[in-house]
Amino acid sequence: MHITVKAARMLLSASLCLLAAFAFSPASAQVKRVKAQTLYVPVYSHIYYGNRERDFILLSATLSVRNTDMAKSITLLSADYYDSKGKFLEKFMLRPVTLGPMESVRYIVKESDSRGGSGANFIVGWKSDDPVTAPIIEAVMIGTRGQQGISFTSRGQVIREQ
Numbered sequence: 001m002h003i004t005v006k007a008a009r010m011l012l013s014a015s016l017c018l019l020a021a022f023a024f025s026p027a028s029a030q031v032k033r034v035k036a037q038t039l040y041v042p043v044y045s046h047i048y049y050g051n052r053e054r055d056f057i058l059l060s061a062t063l064s065v066r067n068t069d070m071a072k073s074i075t076l077l078s079a080d081y082y083d084s085k086g087k088f089l090e091k092f093m094l095r096p097v098t099l100g101p102m103e104s105v106r107y108i109v110k111e112s113d114s115r116g117g118s119g120a121n122f123i124v125g126w127k128s129d130d131p132v133t134a135p136i137i138e139a140v141m142i143g144t145r146g147q148q149g150i151s152f153t154s155r156g157q158v159i160r161e162q
Contacts, residue, residue: 033131039124039156043081043139045109045116047150056118057150059143060111063092063122067099069132074099077125079107084119092122099135111143124156134158 041063046056067074076099079092092107099105109116124137137156143149 031133034134034161035129035131036127036162037125037134037158038160039137040159041122041124041137041139041156042154043109043116043120043122044118044141044154045114045120046118047141047143048118057143057145057148058111058114059141059150061109061116061120062140063107063109063124064104064136064138064140065099065106065124065126066104066136067102067132068135069128070101072101072128072130072132073103074126074128074132074135076105077127078123080123081109081116082121082123083115084117089115089120122156123159127162 043061043063044059045061046058048056063079065076065079076093076097080088081090081092083089097105107122109120122139126135139154139156140151141153142151
């Protein structure tokens with residue numbers, strides 16, 4: 001079988017494109033493993049609606065921490081609640097909590113607790129003795145007013161990592 005130079009170049013080019021596509025695809029990406037993180041998690045104790053900032057819906061918020069590692073435990077160190085002005089409001093954990101592989105824990109800000117405001121947040125810290133897949137840390141907010149209901153989530157943002 002005889003291949004022309006042009007055909008060989010095209011075959012080589014196509015092969016390199018396929019190799020590059022595979023090498024940079026999400027399926028071939030390595031999962032990042034870490035030993036400790038501190039995260040900022042946006043939480044809303046109320047949200048405004050309408051044309052004025054006087055009208056708002058009170059929300060309950062659930063902070064969810066999910067250990068995504070299938071083999072190793074993590075230790076949750078803190079879940080501290082702050083208001084819109086950055087003032088510390090409450091420590092939701094009195095002592096560290098160990099989460100086994102695939103285990104979850106939740107902390108709830110009651111709908112009647114409007115101290116946080118629309119810019120409230122949690123600062124969450126965790127660690128592990130060995131590198132692990134990072135946990136998923138998010139907040140779920142839900143509220144109702146009359147016949148209206150609202151719900152949404154926010155994901156934690158890493159602000160420090162080890």
